[in-house]
Amino acid sequence: MKQKMKHISIIMVVCCILTMMPFNAFTAKAASADEAIAWVQSQVGRSIDYDKVYGAQCVDLIKAYYNYLGAAPVNGNGCDYATNALPSGWMRIQGAVPQKGDILVYSGNSSNPYGHVAIFESEWSTYHQNFDGHPYVEKITTISYRGFTNPYWGVVRPNFTGSGGSNPSVATSWNLWTNSLQDRNAVIYGGISTSASVQFNRAGAYVWDESGRLIAQGDEGTSVRGYYMEIKYDIRSELGASLEPGSTYTYQFWADFGGTRYYSGKSTFKTTGTKMRFTDVRQGDWYYDAVKYVFEHNIMTGYNPTMFGPNEPLYRVQFAKTIWNLEGNPHVSYSYQYPDVPYGAWYADAVMWASNANIITGYSNGYFGAGDLINREQMAVMMYRYAQYKGYYTGQRANIYGYTDGYKVSEFARNAMSWAVGSGIITGKYHETQLDPQGYATRAECATVLKRFMEKY
Incomplete structure (x- = not known):
């Protein structure tokens, strides 16, 4: 009986392996941003033609990057990374201030309607393939990430465990809530609890509108030390964003300690008031x-x-x-x-x-x-x-x-x-x-x- 069960188990494992092979079945693996950048640096000077189509393009570097991170590469041009499928746990943030390891997404324009993608290390340090027609990976240090010909759209952010270190012995949990909901404003709160006393270094938040567009973000240093830290933002007065009445927004907090960035889950709230839904009043009309x-x-x-x-x-x-x-x-x-x-x-x-x-x-x-x-x-x-x-x-x-x-x-x-x-x-x-x-x-x-x-x- 055990022998039969063993054979069944082997068959099931083989079937699982076979069904996990297609690219859309991959899941993102954990890797720090520093590890990811180290991998990109190891590719400098190489010509990567990941999909064997059209030679070494900018998207081939990104497909290889996805693969390194254990995620399924996606198809499309550079500008398509603003809308294509995301691996589980990854984020797409329009207009974001990039973080180390982010994938920079550039929209198309009249000279290059296909857009562009690259990898961010710092404001003046980014990694590209097929930049100025060069069919290899290179590090650009003479142009800010916002200074390229194609307009900067935002980032795709992998689900990194941190930016250098890890804290396997420290468990974290988040509690999110809102207060003072109004037609055009709200106050959001995030409380992070840890299983050990830690030194929190930075904290912040993101706020997205109903379309998924990033409309506000906070980022600040902190000197809090202990088992708990509460983060609070008045969206209008502290983050500089005016909300729309009767609209739903999504927010997320993060906190850094021990070289690792910890993200909360995402939560939503709806402003008071009524949202304007007139079909005969469109954006662009003078009135x-x-x-x-x-x-x-x-x-x-x-x-x-x-x-x-x-x-x-x-x-x-x-x-x-x-x-x-x-x-x-x-x-x-x-x-x-x-x-x-x-x-x-x-x-x-x-x-x-x-x-x-x-x-x-x-x-x-x-x-x-x-x-x-x-x-x-x-x-x-x-x-x-x-x-x-x-x-x-x-x-x-x-x-x-x-x-x-x-x-x-x-x-x-x-x-x-x-x-x-x-x-x-x-x-x-x-x-x-x-x-x-x-x-x-x-x-x-x-x-x-x-x-x-x-x-x-």
């Missing part, structure tokens, strides 16, 4: 930043979650609502003032407040004009009155007659338009030649005016 700004500040919303209507005209009641939102939605008691502003209408509170504050008034016929569109000079007047209501300085003036249609500005709106142009809240149209005072204001124009006003005051 994108303004719409995003007023949406995230709860000043303007869309017609529905996916449509903002940037080129749609704006109604008087809609503008009254935006000013009321800007003021923080103050409570008002309804009183019958206008036949076209009934009790319970979605705009009733906004109109009541704006009318009582003398910001938007009705017509001489007793109606408010709820269904009327608002034009650009009326918008200037209402913003001017709101600024005065708030006690802001409104002495800025511009010569509106420098515009070809400046004479068309109605008398009641001249001071307001002069202030709006002088303060930069309203600008000219058609290459700054016309004010278009009687032209109907679009929702995109309204968003732009509100953003400028809020940033100024």
Whole structure:
């Protein structure tokens, strides 16, 4: 019986060996960054044609590097390392400050659409193959890693055990948590515990957005000694990144001691607020930043979650609502003032407040004009009155007659338009030649005016 089991075991081992042979079955082995660089140095002057295709290319050096680290080489051009498969435990970080042993990834450009890959030792010490057409591995020390012709994209980071030493007798564990979640910020914490007292040397963190793009990183020295160290970062004030409302982010901490860098696992958090998902407002549109700004500040919303209507005209009641939102939605008691502003209408509170504050008034016929569109000079007047209501300085003036249609500005709106142009809240149209005072204001124009006003005051 034992003899039969032995034969079965041998067959299973052989099958496992056979099934592990394809390149996509490799797993990364542990090696320090110093060991990896020593291997690369041993290849200097050699011509490596790993895949036997197109001669010794930059990617052949990287494929051999993968193989040395016990990982499955991947196919593709240099720029493809920004997106191709990663071995287990490895990281890809766009825009990262490289660390020893990282694979540098360069995007394609007009002169070399295939991109480039190299290996990083220090800012002025990198290893390349096929650099300037040289079909061999060489060390470049005359150009910074950011100074090559192809634009620097980021790194692929192998799962090294450390940068020189190891601490097999020291066990580590991490605890990650967040605090103060806001629309645009969060505070992240990482606590590392060790089984022996150690001297921590450096610590830091990485933060990625939903697309996997690195948006922030921390790196600092530390003098902490003991069994535990807590690392904390305020992402906005300490790492200099502004987050997006309603978005998910991933973060990871690291700490160095004893010549080894220890990484935590990755954790995620979601900011408060609502993420803008308008399909008719795209990055690159002249009004994108303004719409995003007023949406995230709860000043303007869309017609529905996916449509903002940037080129749609704006109604008087809609503008009254935006000013009321800007003021923080103050409570008002309804009183019958206008036949076209009934009790319970979605705009009733906004109109009541704006009318009582003398910001938007009705017509001489007793109606408010709820269904009327608002034009650009009326918008200037209402913003001017709101600024005065708030006690802001409104002495800025511009010569509106420098515009070809400046004479068309109605008398009641001249001071307001002069202030709006002088303060930069309203600008000219058609290459700054016309004010278009009687032209109907679009929702995109309204968003732009509100953003400028809020940033100024």
